[in-house]
Amino acid sequence: MPKLSKEDNAILKDLLEDIKTDMISQQNALGIRASGASADSLQVSDSSKGPTLTGAHYWAFLFDDTGRGPGGFPPIDLIKDWIFDKGLSISGTIEQAAFLIGRKIADEGTGIYQGKPGVKIQEIITEHLIAASGRIARRKVRKILEPFRKNKTL
Structure with missing residues (x-):
């Protein structure tokens, strides 16, 4: 080149x-x-x-x-950071919310x-x-x- x-x-x-x-x-x-x-x-x-x-x-x-397509569990720590950075209001613990979001991403992929x-x-x-x-x-x-x-x- x-x-x-x-x-x-x-x-x-x-x-x-x-x-x-x-x-x-x-x-x-x-x-x-x-x-x-x-x-x-x-x-x-x-x-x-x-x-x-x-x-x-x-x-x-x-x-x-x-x-991000379905398959594989995304890193929970990154999801916890995302929840915090977005200022989302959650019920239960942040760990529980991150797990549920991660499971949904693993099952269905991201919104995009x-x-x-x-x-x-x-x-x-x-x-x-x-x-x-x-x-x-x-x-x-x-x-x-x-x-x-x-x-x-x-």
């Missing part, structure tokens, strides 16, 4: 920052953010291959086309898996790729035309 120019690297980094911002905005708008840990986990950083966007593994369960809206990652990426490709194309055209402008032969 060829090394990115500084300009292309900056455009890609901006693209990933915009994608990150939109992911968090959709998560907030959909009400699927509790503690903010998933949003805080999103990081744009530089690597040897160029900028990357990384986040906690459970982002995969927040996307519109996935969710069942069809509730999640973060529309494909739409976010497509929208920002179109905008970034336009910026890259304009920069490339300017670079191609630069010698002609210097010579005033246009």
